[in-house]
Amino acid sequence: MSKDLVAAKLIRDIPDFPKEGIIFKDITPVLSDRDAFSEVIGRFAEFATELSPDVIVGIESRGFILGSPVALELGRGFVPVRKVGKLPHETVQCEYELEYGTSAVEMHRDAVKPGQRVLIVDDLLATGGTAAASAKLVKSLGGEVVGMLFLIELAFLSGREKLADYNVKSLITY
DSSP: OOTTSHHHHHOEEEETOSSTTOEEEEOHHHHHOHHHHHHHHHHHHHHHHHHOOSEEEEETTHHHHHHHHHHHHHTOEEEEEEETTOOSSOEEEEEEEETTEEEEEEEETTSSOTTOEEEEEEEEESSSHHHHHHHHHHHHTTOEEEEEEEEEEOGGGOHHHHTTTSOEEEEEEO
C-alpha cells in the first residue's frame, strides 16, 4: 500500500526514542483521528477477510489497539502477545532480538488451539524479531500463521526477510 493514506500524513517522527539514534514512528495522532483510525482498521479488515483467520493475535501494545477492532469487525477472538510476566495464566515464551537490544514475549498456553488459522497484527515491522517470535509461539501451540499485518514497515531494516515464510502486508513503507 502507499503513503497516500490519511494515516500516513499523521505519523510523526520522534528522534532518539527509545534510545539515541532511533527515530520512533509515533502513531498516536492516527489513533486520535477518527477518519484515519477508521481507514486503517478498514484496510486491515479487508486483508484479514481474504485470509479467513480463526483468531487475531496482537503484539503488545499497539498491536492490541489495532488488532482488537479487526477481531471485532471479523467476528473473531483476540489473543494478546505480551512482554514476559504480564499474563496471569500458564504461558509459552520466546526470546528475540530488537533493533536496539533483546527481549522476550509470551502468550497463554491455551490461547491458540491446534489447527487454528492465526493473523498476527502489530503497528510496526522493523527487524521482524517480535513478529517472528510471535509466530513461533503460535506454531508451538499448533496454530497456523496465515498472515502478518503491520501499519508501518521500516524496509531499510529488512524485517520482511526474517518473515519470508509468511504472507506479510504493511500499509505504509518507509
